[in-house]
Amino acid sequence: MKITRAIVIEPGATGRRKLKEGLEKAGLEVSAVAGWEEEPGRAQVVVLGPSVERAAQVARAVRKQLPQALVLLAQESPGKAGFADGVLPLPVSAKDLRVRLPELVKLRTLSRGTPVRKRRAAPASEPVxxxxxxxxxxxxxxxxxxxxKDFVFVEVKRSRRHGLPLAIALVAFDPLPVKVQRELREQLHGGLALAIRRSLRDTDFPVQYSADHVLLLLPHTDLAGAHTVARRVCERVARSSLSFDDQLLRPTVSVGLAALVPGREVSFADLVRQARSSLDMAQEAGGNRVEMLAETPGLEFEGT
Incomplete structure (x- = not known):
C-alpha cells in the first residue's frame, strides 16, 4: 500500500497545524480536522493528535470507515498504544516518518496475517x-x-562518495548516585528521547545504538554543526529533574562526536570508534559535556 494521503484528527488548532505541517514535509497530502465526525474523506494513514479524547473509541470509528488505513497516535512521551498501529513521536521528523511508514505497513500486514494465495518466499535480504x-x-x-544499520551504512558511503559532510554523535547518561532500575530507566530514557527529538532537525536520525547509547546520524553536517545539535541535547537534559526514591535527581548526558574528513577513507565503524573515544573523554572529564577528537575543546554545561 502506497501512502500518499493522511488525515490529522486533533481538537487543538495549534497542535493540528503542527501535525499537518510535519506530515506535509514528509510528502503527504494532509487533511486536518478537529474530530472524526467531520468525515474528512479517504486516506492511507490517520493520525490521532495528543488532545483527542477517548482515542481508542475514535480509532475504532476510523477503522470501521477506513479499514485499510494505518492509525497512529501522536504523543511526546515514548510508549505504546494497543489500539493503534503505532506511535508517531512528537515533534514530527519528516525524514524519519518517510522511513517509518512503509515499515509500519509491513508490520501490520504480518500481524494481521497474509492470505495463503499471496504468500511468497522472502529473499534472503528481507527477513520476515x-x-x-x-x-x-x-x-x-x-x-x-x-x-x-543498512540505512546508516548507505548514508555514510553516499556522503563519502560525493564529498558531503556527515557527522555522528554518541549520547549516554552520566553516572547517577542511585542504582538505575527499570522504573527509573523508563523515566530517564523517555526524557532523553523527548530532548533529542526537540533538538534534531528534519534531516537528522536518532538510532538506539545499544541499551545505553543513542546514536545521532547527522547528514550534511560538519563538526561545528554537530556540536550545536549535541549542545542543545545536553542543555535540555541538564535543565530537567525527576524525583525517585525520595531523591531529587538531575540527570546529565555526555556526547562524543565524529565526522567524515574530506579525502580520508573513513568507514562507519571508524566514526563510531572515534565517537566512543570522544564520549569516554567527556565522561572522564566530569560529564555533562560534548567532546570531539579534534582541536576544538569540549564545552561544559551547567544545569539549572
Whole structure:
C-alpha cells in the first residue's frame, strides 16, 4: 500500500497545524480536522493528535470507515498504544516518518496475517519479522541499530562518495548516585528521547545504538554543526529533574562526536570508534559535556 494521503484528527488548532505541517514535509497530502465526525474523506494513514479524547473509541470509528488505513497516535512521551498501529513521536521528523511508514505497513500486514494465495518466499535480504520484533526501542521509540544499520551504512558511503559532510554523535547518561532500575530507566530514557527529538532537525536520525547509547546520524553536517545539535541535547537534559526514591535527581548526558574528513577513507565503524573515544573523554572529564577528537575543546554545561 502506497501512502500518499493522511488525515490529522486533533481538537487543538495549534497542535493540528503542527501535525499537518510535519506530515506535509514528509510528502503527504494532509487533511486536518478537529474530530472524526467531520468525515474528512479517504486516506492511507490517520493520525490521532495528543488532545483527542477517548482515542481508542475514535480509532475504532476510523477503522470501521477506513479499514485499510494505518492509525497512529501522536504523543511526546515514548510508549505504546494497543489500539493503534503505532506511535508517531512528537515533534514530527519528516525524514524519519518517510522511513517509518512503509515499515509500519509491513508490520501490520504480518500481524494481521497474509492470505495463503499471496504468500511468497522472502529473499534472503528481507527477513520476515514478527510484529514489533526489534524494530523500535520500547523506551525511546527510536529505531534499534540492528534494523536501521543498512540505512546508516548507505548514508555514510553516499556522503563519502560525493564529498558531503556527515557527522555522528554518541549520547549516554552520566553516572547517577542511585542504582538505575527499570522504573527509573523508563523515566530517564523517555526524557532523553523527548530532548533529542526537540533538538534534531528534519534531516537528522536518532538510532538506539545499544541499551545505553543513542546514536545521532547527522547528514550534511560538519563538526561545528554537530556540536550545536549535541549542545542543545545536553542543555535540555541538564535543565530537567525527576524525583525517585525520595531523591531529587538531575540527570546529565555526555556526547562524543565524529565526522567524515574530506579525502580520508573513513568507514562507519571508524566514526563510531572515534565517537566512543570522544564520549569516554567527556565522561572522564566530569560529564555533562560534548567532546570531539579534534582541536576544538569540549564545552561544559551547567544545569539549572
Amino acid at each position: 519479522r514478527a510484529s514489533g520484533e526489534g524494530l523500535l526501542d520500547p523506551l525511546t521509540q527510536f529505531y534499534v541499530f540492528a534494523h536501521f
